[in-house]
Amino acid sequence: MLASRRFSVKDDVTGHTQVKSSVQRAIRAKILEQYKEGIEGIIDDVMPKKSPLILMKCHEHINLIVMNNEVLFFNHFDGPYYPTLKLLHKYPNMLPRLQVDRGAIKFVMAGANIMCPGLTSKGARMDVSVPADAVVAITAEGKNEILAVGTTKMSTDDIKRINKNIGVETVHYLNDCLWKSVVVL
């Protein structure tokens, strides 16, 4: 979905504007609604109500939400807001976390989608049950940090049951172009 692999701030940002406060409130509300309990305690830290919010528009309908020179969220067209990995590293409990096994790490970091067996094998863990089309964070066996963000293609129950094909679509992963540009920012 997201061309984060080929993303670069220099070429792809078509403009950035400070949004109106009403728009800011709408975005905030949407994020709150999307993540509910995961974010309630921290939303005031993540997005203080008063500080200005900057919306960076990029090609292909990708929006980055920037505050205090940090990219916090991004989304595609009207889609859900994904937190950037930098934000997730600060608040790892924001999203439900799925753990992949050790073998999957290098593929995920190359941008591959996460296949079901990688989530059901011995080293993997799915402690939470998540419906399809939910935003999840991906951690890995033996690691503490979050490695990727994605959307589930099927519910965790289905992942266990079917155990085939793509389980989680990777949207943003460590060392992709978005990551690189976010870190630089």
Place this chain on the structure above:
Amino acid sequence: MADSPDAPSSEHVKPREVPYCGFCSLPPEYCECKQWLSRNDKVLYSILYNTLEDHLASASLGDDRPEEDRKKAKEAAKIEKKIQQKMQSKVLIKRIERTKRKCVTCVFGLENFDVDLKKAAKLFANKFACGSSVTKNNQGNDEIVVQGDVSDEIFDLILEHWPIVPEDNIDLIEDKKKSK
């Protein structure tokens, strides 16, 4: 840095500070350049790469050196290759006629010498008191377009300003509009 606390959604969750590697910007767990971590965060390094490895590295520096040397040699080779590539790439200064007596000057290929094109354009604009901009040509490459025929002056200016650019690599071309 130990396991992340599965804290209940208390009112105030403090942000965690995650260190990032100075070379590759990844969190140390996923980063493979151990050197940065070993230099900057010894504690974490010893946790991640086990104490045994740590002891080896710190106790007997002699063991570590050949590998480092090899790495350095590799890097040097890489840099040399890059420089060679640089030396081969050319800078084109092209005079393009717009009308009978007006023309623009295009400069291609400066980016190969790590020149900031925007700054270069600004410099040209200042120097020649004319319009100068960075545009994308139809091949998708960046070029600097300077209004007016200043090809000879640009030639000198490039030599003066960016001494890395070898003189032989700069070509002057004239592009006349085909007479109708």
